[in-house]
Amino acid sequence: MKRSLLNLVLATIVLSGLGWLGYRAEAQPRVEPKQSSGVRKFMRKKLAITQDILEGLATEDFNLIGSAAKQLKSMSEHADFMVSKEAMYRQHAEDFERIAGKLEKAAGELKLEGSALQYVNLTMNCIECHKYVRDVLVAGKAVPTDAELLAGLATLK
Numbered sequence: 001m002k003r004s005l006l007n008l009v010l011a012t013i014v015l016s017g018l019g020w021l022g023y024r025a026e027a028q029p030r031v032e033p034k035q036s037s038g039v040r041k042f043m044r045k046k047l048a049i050t051q052d053i054l055e056g057l058a059t060e061d062f063n064l065i066g067s068a069a070k071q072l073k074s075m076s077e078h079a080d081f082m083v084s085k086e087a088m089y090r091q092h093a094e095d096f097e098r099i100a101g102k103l104e105k106a107a108g109e110l111k112l113e114g115s116a117l118q119y120v121n122l123t124m125n126c127i128e129c130h131k132y133v134r135d136v137l138v139a140g141k142a143v144p145t146d147a148e149l150l151a152g153l154a155t156l157k
């Protein structure tokens with residue numbers, strides 16, 4: 001009797017331990033961020049500058065939009081940005097630079113709608129590159145085939 005009680009207690013401890021492990025496994029993010037804090041800081045700065053663009057659009061401050069776009073453009077070749085040499089990553093980084101350039105130009109020409117359009121393009125570019133980084137570079141899913149890459153490139157303007 002005493003023995004079976006002890007077994008029950010042990011089993012409970014083991015099971016709750018397993019449950020806790022399971023919970024821990026679920027609480028972990030699916031993809032661990034791999035980058036150093038320097039890279040993360042750099043990326044956060046990118047976010048803050050992008051928010052300046054939204055502020056500039058909302059207040060029709062073309063100087064703010066233009067200088068933010070210029071800063072983003074200059075960041076695109078920084079080592080903290082070029083964390084991967086994969087062709088598709090480079091493609092996203094080149095798009096980033098190109099769109100930031102278009103945004104700077106639109107702001108210089110005081111075009112509100114044109115600037116807003118490039119802001120949307122830029123946001124899509126952030127999302128696409130992050131998706132690529134999560135799915136392919138971090139999670140190690142299969143790198144897209146040439147055909148998929150070409151199809152993807154064809155959709156870019």
Ligand code: HEC
Nearest residue numbers: 033034035040043044046047050092093096125126129133
């Ligand atoms: C060419 C690819 C690329 C583009 C384009 C890009 N990023 Fe990133 N971004 C990265 C990489 C790589 C990381 C780091 C991912 C990791 O931690 O594993 C990152 C991470 C981030 C993070 C998270 C930093 C943290 O605290 O972990 C933010 C915020 C961010 N980027 C903002 C932006 C914004 C805003 C844009 C668009 C204006 C943008 N990024 C465009 C590659 C890109």
